[in-house]
Amino acid sequence: MTTDATRLLERTRLDARRATRRFVEPTGFLDALAKLLSSRAVVLAGPPGSGRRTAATVLLDRLGGLHLVEIAVDDEATLARHPVAAKEGYLLDLTSADDATVDQVKAALAEFTATLDQEDSSLVVIVDDDRAAGFEAIKLPAPEPGEVLKAHLAGAEFNAVPGKPPATSAEAVRLAELLLSVEDPRLVAAAYNRWKGRLRKQFDQHEEVPWRALLLAAAFLEGAHQDVVDAAAEALLAETRYEGPKPHPLAGPGLAARLAGIGAFAGTVTFSTPGYADAVIDYVWSEFPTLREPLVDWLIGLPANLPGEDCARLAARVIGLGAPAVVKVVTAWAETAIPLARGLLAAAVLDPVIGPDMRRVIKDWSRRRDLPRALSEVAIAVCGGELGSRFPHIALTRLGSFVTRPELTDQVASALSTMAGESQFAQVVTRLARWLRETDEARRALAVRALLDEAAAQPQHRETLLNLLVQAAGGRPSELGALDLAAFEWRRDGGSRDVHDQLQTKLNGVDPLLRSAISS
Numbered sequence: 349m350t351t352d353a354t355r356l357l358e359r360t361r362l363d364a365r366r367a368t369r370r371f372v373e374p375t376g377f378l379d380a381l382a383k384l385l386s387s388r389a390v391v392l393a394g395p396p397g398s399g400r401r402t403a404a405t406v407l408l409d410r411l412g413g414l415h416l417v418e419i420a421v422d423d424e425a426t427l428a429r430h431p432v433a434a435k436e437g438y439l440l441d442l443t444s445a446d447d448a449t450v451d452q453v454k455a456a457l458a459e460f461t462a463t464l465d466q467e468d469s470s471l472v473v474i475v476d477d478d479r480a481a482g483f484e485a486i487k488l489p490a491p492e493p494g495e496v497l498k499a500h501l502a503g504a505e506f507n508a509v510p511g512k513p514p515a516t517s518a519e520a521v522r523l524a525e526l527l528l529s530v531e532d533p534r535l536v537a538a539a540y541n542r543w544k545g546r547l548r549k550q551f552d553q554h555e556e557v558p559w560r561a562l563l564l565a566a567a568f569l570e571g572a573h574q575d576v577v578d579a580a581a582e583a584l585l586a587e588t589r590y591e592g593p594k595p596h597p598l599a600g601p602g603l604a605a606r607l608a609g610i611g612a613f614a615g616t617v618t619f620s621t622p623g624y625a626d627a628v629i630d631y632v633w634s635e636f637p638t639l640r641e642p643l644v645d646w647l648i649g650l651p652a653n654l655p656g657e658d659c660a661r662l663a664a665r666v667i668g669l670g671a672p673a674v675v676k677v678v679t680a681w682a683e684t685a686i687p688l689a690r691g692l693l694a695a696a697v698l699d700p701v702i703g704p705d706m707r708r709v710i711k712d713w714s715r716r717r718d719l720p721r722a723l724s725e726v727a728i729a730v731c732g733g734e735l736g737s738r739f740p741h742i743a744l745t746r747l748g749s750f751v752t753r754p755e756l757t758d759q760v761a762s763a764l765s766t767m768a769g770e771s772q773f774a775q776v777v778t779r780l781a782r783w784l785r786e787t788d789e790a791r792r793a794l795a796v797r798a799l800l801d802e803a804a805a806q807p808q809h810r811e812t813l814l815n816l817l818v819q820a821a822g823g824r825p826s827e828l829g830a831l832d833l834a835a836f837e838w839r840r841d842g843g844s845r846d847v848h849d850q851l852q853t854k855l856n857g858v859d860p861l862l863r864s865a866i867s868s
Contacts, residue, residue: 362416362439364409367402370499372491372517374403380486381407388464389457389471393480397518398490401441404472408437411470418738420704422711423448425745428456431775432463438471442479444704450475454482493520500524530622543627550611551635557592560632561585563610566617567628568647568665572658577617578603580650587646588639626668633669644673648680651688659685663692671696671705682723689726694734707735707742714749724750725759732763733770740772744779751794764798765805773806777813784820796834800851804844814847818854828858 384390384407392407394400408416414437421427421440432438442450453473464471475485494513497520504527514520526536538546554560558581565581572580600606604614612619619625633640647666651659666677674696681689696706710727713719728750736743744767751760768776776798783795796817803813821827832855839848 362405362408362418364405364416367405368409370496370502371402371406372399372495372499374399374488374491376486376488377403377407380488381410383486384408384411384470384472387461388469389461389473391473391475391480391483391485392488393475393477393483393485394488395477395490396443397516398488399496399517400443400474400488401439402517403488404439404441404474407472408439408470411437414470420707420739420742421449421453422446422708422742422745423452424711424749425742426456427453427460430460430741431778432460432467432469433774434467434469436467436469438464438469439474440471441474443474443476446708450479450482457483490517493517496520497524501527504528526622535621539621539623539627542630543621543624544631547627547631551631557588557590558585559606559610561588561590562606563628564632564643566607566610566612566619567625569654569658569661570612570618570625571661572617572654574603574607574614574617576654576658577607579653583650583653584643584646587649588642625665629665629668640669640673644669644676648677651681651685659688660691663688663695666692667696667699667702671702671709674702674706675709678726679720679723682720682726686722686726689723690729690733693726694730697730697735698738707739710735710746711749714746717753721755724753724756728756728759728763732766736763736767736772737770740767740775743767744775748779748783748791752788752790754790757790757794757797760794761798761801764794765801768798768802769805773802773809777802777809777816781816781820784817793834796831797838800835800838800843800847803850804847810847810850814851814854817851818858823858828855831855 380390380392380403390407392400392404394403405416408414414435415433416437416439418439418441419430421430422445427440440453442453445453457473461471473483473485475483477487479485480487493516496517497514500521501524514523523536523540526539527533530536530539550563551560561584562577562581565577565584569577569580601609607614607617611621611624633643647662650662654662666674674692678689678693678696681692693706693710697703697710699706710731713724713727728747731743731746731750735746743763747760747763750756764776764780780795780799783791786792799813799817803810806813817831818828821831832852835843835848835851839845
């Protein structure tokens with residue numbers, strides 16, 4: 349994976365140390381801990397923004413000695429089939445799950461808990477309050493926001509908290525981050541309120557479309573060179589079919605003055621106020637709904653004229669527009685800017701807000717026979733990379749659907765190889781072994797190929813993988829013959845001679861009568 353992808357994964361992993369250091373223990377937390385200790389699994393319920401995810405992370409950390417992992421399931425990649433490793437602490441967040449997913453978790457939870465006990469592992473499930481009864485969940489009331497604010501300020505002193513005090517734990521955390529990061533305390537209140545008052549006033553004062561286009565271009569491309577921002581603003585005017593007066597190139601103020609007029613610095617374009625770029629985008633997206641479609645079309649066309657680093661900035665902004673916008677942009681970029689499409693999709697499937705929706709999108713894509721090949725290949729690459737590293741159970745299930753399209757076999761095989769080399773070897777091999785036992789010919793054929801590929805790539809596991817292939821045939825002449833033929837074709841297509849010869853030795857060691865049946 350790329351450095352950016354690695355950073356993305358690190359940002360989205362469970363951070364027990366950070367959560368514990370600033371945790372405010374809610375009422376009922378000790379009851380939840382007692383249940384987790386006695387039964388290996390506990391279900392927590394609470395309102396959004398109440399810190400329920402932090403509480404779940406701290407619960408698992410309090411057990412001690414566990415490797416903390418967030419897992420994801422759905423109605424295809426079920427909890428019943430999710431592997432359980434020794435001494436792991438699993439967090440399963442169902443707050444954005446559909447009813448089918450919640451129902452299958454309910455049905456599988458008791459048996460899954462028994463498996464947890466065998467492996468000395470534990471599970472915390474998070475649900476919304478309206479689903480608590482179906483799980484006998486422990487409801488955790490939200491901690492006092494003022495206490496959360498105090499904990500996150502970690503002893504730092506401030507004369508006064510600007511504006512209204514936070515109403516939820518999540519708001520308290522955001523306010524604390526602003527108080528600690530913004531040097532001028534006079535700016536904290538406006539930043540906390542997402543600059544709504546200032547933006548409303550600015551838009552009332554500036555009805556001219558070019559001014560607003562420049563502001564929006566600067567917001568999406570903050571950090572880019574001023575010429576790039578200016579060209580993007582002109583492209584936005586063209587995309588929205590602006591027909592206002594065209595001034596002479598020497599008329600009016602220069603670019604630096606126009607940037608100053610929107611509150612931005614020239615050269616490398618930045619805003620002087622914290623969080624202003626995001627606030628501008630949020631304000632325009634909310635207040636000008638008829639602009640949304642042409643705005644997304646403008647974003648789709650921009651990369652053709654942008655330097656690479658500016659394209660990356662653009663992708664990060666698109667996620668904030670929501671899952672439908674991301675789907676439209678990824679679909680278009682898959683045809684014109686493949687690396688950018690992959691980067692955006694990878695970030696979207698791991699995003700804490702739209703991630704569940706985007707993972708469902710990939711699920712739908714994997715079932716479609718008519719999905720454009722370029723888009724399919726982008727989705728497969730993300731499954732083998734970022735999604736596979738974070739949620740391997742989901743990624744492998746999606747790859748199992750994509751492989752039913754013969755033209756995508758090479759891409760799925762490559763994704764499986766990437767996953768196996770990215771610390772997911774055991775999960776990949778377990779899934780391939782399952783595919784060997786299925787009646788689906790496409791999955792079985794890919795499983796043979798992928799296991800032979802891994803036997804070549806990872807000599808330390810070669811003996812185990814080749815034995816798995818032979819054992820999966822179950823001594824049946826037809827299956828052994830099919831394996832013999834598949835190995836021959838794999839070798840013919842460039843596979844390792846050593847691996848092929850070692851497999852042949854194992855096949856030759858099969859009962860002579862069976863071997864005779866294979867040869868005939």
